[in-house]
Amino acid sequence: MKKFLFIVCCELVAMSVMHAQESVTKKVATDLADYKAAAVNPDVEGWKHSGLAGISFGQTSLHNWVAGGDNTVSGNFMLNLTSNYFKNKWFWDNNLAMEYGLVRSSSVEYWQKASDRINLKSIAGRNISPKWSGSFLLNFNTQFAKGHKYPDTDHYISTFMAPAYADAALGFTYKPNDHYTMFISPIAERATFVLDDSLSTAELFGVDAGQKVKWETGAYLTASTNQTLWTNTKLISTLDMFTPYNENFGNVNINWHLLIDVKLNKWLSLSLTTTLRYYDAEIRKIQFKEIFGLGLTYQFQADNRHETHLK
Secondary structure (H helix, E strand, O other): OHHHHHHHHHHHHHHHHHHHHHHHHHHHOOOHHHHHHHHHOOOEEEEEEEEEEEEEEEEEOOOOOOOOOOOEEEEEEEEEEEEEEEEOOEEEEEEEEEEEEEEEEOOOOOOEEEEEEEEEEEEEEEEOOOOEEEEEEEEEEEOOOOEOOOOOOOOOOEEOOEOEEEEEEEEEEEEEEOOEEEEEEEEEEEEEEOOOHHHHHOOHHHOOOOOOEEEEEEEEEEEEEEEEEEOOEEEEEEEEEEEEOOOOOOOOEEEEEEEEEEEOOOOEEEEEEEEEEEOOOOOOOOEEEEEEEEEEEEEEEEEOOEEOOOO
16 A cells, blocks of 8 residues: 555646646747647648657766775667647647666676667547547567676576556547547556566566466556757656456556656757656566766757648
């Protein structure tokens, strides 16, 4: 029960932060008039695409440093692409997020993985009011490469499609404007994949020994925001929550990703990426990761929508 209350509090805090940041955006955006028109006009139809790609680097160099420490070098790649469509009260929102990072220190002779993520999410539905719609969601998560419990590099504890999580859900989407979306489902199906034979045999990630897939039915919630806080600051945040309808009901799996990118000039930027995660089938503890770096980023936006006069 304590874990459940903690995670519910995380959700409420996340919602409050998103709404607060959205309010700041409305006040300081230079294109406020266009923003309001797009937010309240239900007859703006067509595709809208946006993306953010970046490579960040970090380094620590020590020489005769009495306090001790290691020389380190790190690199992180991230990509976030969004493609949304709207026509005749029907919408289709898609997002692809990928991240991969490595770090190496002078005390070890190999590169260690610091981040590894593949997420594809798609929501489609039809408006039933200006801000609400009946909708269907597909969500998929896995990683690129093998993961190790360092310093043991002879054995791996995860790899591509082991684990992988796929969600399919029917529910309702709340979308007050182009920058904020929340999806709630009282009936969702989650498949946990462990396609690697050795990891499946070890009964990892809640999948029975020798099995490759575990199915669970439960309740699902996801909330996301993608917006420009100021002319040079981009915020992308996604919160996913799932609880199964079984003896573990109320023990919520949570995944909260946050990316803040501050552009210093046309190419150079500072980026902060954090992840808060709780999956009891992986480890019964709160997982947290933070990556801060200086690097190169590229942002783009293509708006092919047009106004119509449909009633």
